[in-house]
Amino acid sequence: MESMVVMDTLWVLIAGMLVFFMNLGFAMVETGFTRAKNSVNILSKNFIVFAVSSLGFLVLGWGLMFGDGNGFMGLKGLFFLTGLDNSPNIGDAYNGVYSAISWTGVPLLAKFFFQLVFCGTAATIVSGAVAERIKYHAFAIFVFFMAIFVYPIIGHWIWGGGWLSGLCMLDFAGSTVVHSVGGWAALAGVLILGPRFGKYNDDGKPIPIPGHNLPIANIGVFVLWLGWFGFNPGSTMAADPVSISHIVMTTNTAAVAAILSSTIISWILLGKPDLGMTLNGCLAGLVAVTAGCAFVSLSSALIIGFIAGILVVLSVIWFDHIKIDDPVGAISVHLINGVFGTLAVGLFAQDGIGGVSSPNGLFYSGGFSLLLSQFTGIIATAFYVFLISLIFWFILKSTIGIRVSLHEEIQGLDIGEHGNTAYPEFLSRKPIYSAIGIDQGEGSSTVIKSIDKKENIK
Known part of the structure; x- marks a missing residue:
């Protein structure tokens, strides 16, 4: 008995560390998909988001999510450090106030750590969607709010013994609890913020703003893919070889299917196999299978991933068309495919x-x-998360403001928000073009007339 608890604990902690490592993946993907002038800001946000969300979840979020209470929220053990279990010895039965998570025999702090890194993942989804125009401190405040009053409430409904768990809604590793929650909060923020300067022309047509470093984005997706092998199978919270092996394979199968389908559909629609779409396709497949990874067969995972890869490409194009500016495609990956993955459980689940x-x-x-039941959970999550996030984003906008000045946005948030830059050598002697004219005569090459005044950037 004691040895099994030790093995379960090691597995939960290692899986939690893999999920924590996903913060690096998110930082790299977001940095690579955005412009060089905002790199420090993106990297800093991906550091601060885990620290702030950890504090919020520690202070109150955990208690609201897993404390004994009613169908809406936890009411006992609200402040984690005052609600510790008094049976810390290995093998002792749990007798604390967090009975919703007593089904796993690992120590309470191991359970807390694993749930903590999930909370951080939900919060960091918002970072990419609001990138390149949000104030640093406004983002940090929203993350703290989200870690206390947004993520834990939905988590309680589904994982903490709340009303959706009573309806037998299934979300094994968080297509709704983590990904849709982050996606709805991000969508609310993007709507309040508005698009980046220069994203749409006078006719409303989107203008591509390419990311500055696809190699680092590619590496970031590989890091996230690796992290998902802790994210999904780690949610067993037990070293069960049969379940873990099955979940690893459904997770990987959905990812590879989505890579292929997103590449094919982007090739058809855009004329070329777009790497950015392929990378987001991989993430979309992982998100979509997260809810059902333990409940669906390998063939079902293949279908789920294939559909997810198509959905993410169509979604990115559609959001661009309706002027919802998401620099990294986070809403398409996490919200659209979080919803789809949750519904897919209701279609493909197989007992045992x-x-x-x-x-x-x-x-x-x-x-x-x-x-x-799955559809009810999706609607309830959408209503609560989107509405409360919209209200809080609006409060921030009306008080401290959430968007940087136009001058700072054009110059780059690295200088304006941090007084720093990721690539200082590019700014040491930068040409300033005060007048540019482009002439394309018949049969002639492009002629560029410019006045080039070279000045030291101070």
Whole structure:
């Protein structure tokens, strides 16, 4: 018994460390997909987001999420450090106020750490969507609010013994609890912020603003892919070889299927196999299978991933068309595919397929019951997270402001917000073009007339 608890604890902590490592992946993806002049800002936000969300979750979020209470929120053990279990010895039965998570026998602090890194993941999703125009301190304040009053409430509804768990809604590793929550909060922020300067022309057509470093974005996706092998199978919170093996394979299968489908559909629609779309396709497949990774077969995971890869490409194009400016495609990856992945459970779930008991989905003679529960959870999450996030973003905008000045946005947030730059050698002697004219005569090459005044940047 004691040795099993030790193994379970080691597995949970290692999986939690892999999820923590995903912060590096998010930092690299977001930095690579944005412009060089905002690199320090993106990197700094991805550091501060985990620190701030950790503090908020420690102080109150954990208690609201897992404390014994009602169907809406936890009411006991609200302040984590005052609600510790009094049976710390290995093998002792848990008798604290966090009974919703007593199903796993690992020590309470191991449970806390694993849930903490999930909270940080939900918060960091917002960072990429609001990139290149948000005030640093406004973002940090929103993250603190999100870690206390947004993520834990939905987490309680689904994982903490709340009303959605009573409806048998299934979300094994967080397509809704983590990814959709982050996506809805991000969408609210983007709507309040508005698009970046220069993103749309006078006719409303989107102007591409390419990221400055696709190699680092590519590496970031590989880091996230690796982290997902802790994110999904770690949610067993037990070293169960059958379940872990199954979940690793469904996770990987969905990812590779989405890589291929996103590459194909972007090739068809854009004329070339767009690398950015392929990278987001991988993430979309991972997000979509997260809810059902323990409940679906490998063939179902293949279908889920393939659809997710198509959805993310269509979504990125659609959001651009309706002037919702998301520099990294975070809303398309996490919100759209978080919703799809949650619904997919209601279609593809099979009882006992990965050693985990669950109701059957619609395609496996389960009827509409599970699908209806999944749909209810999606609607409830959307209503609560989007509304409360919209209200808080609006309060921040009306008080301290959330958007940097136009001058700072054009200059870059690295200088304006941090007084620093990721690439100082590029600014040591920068040409300033005060007049540029472009002439394209018939049969002639482009002629560029410029007045080049070289000045030292001080």
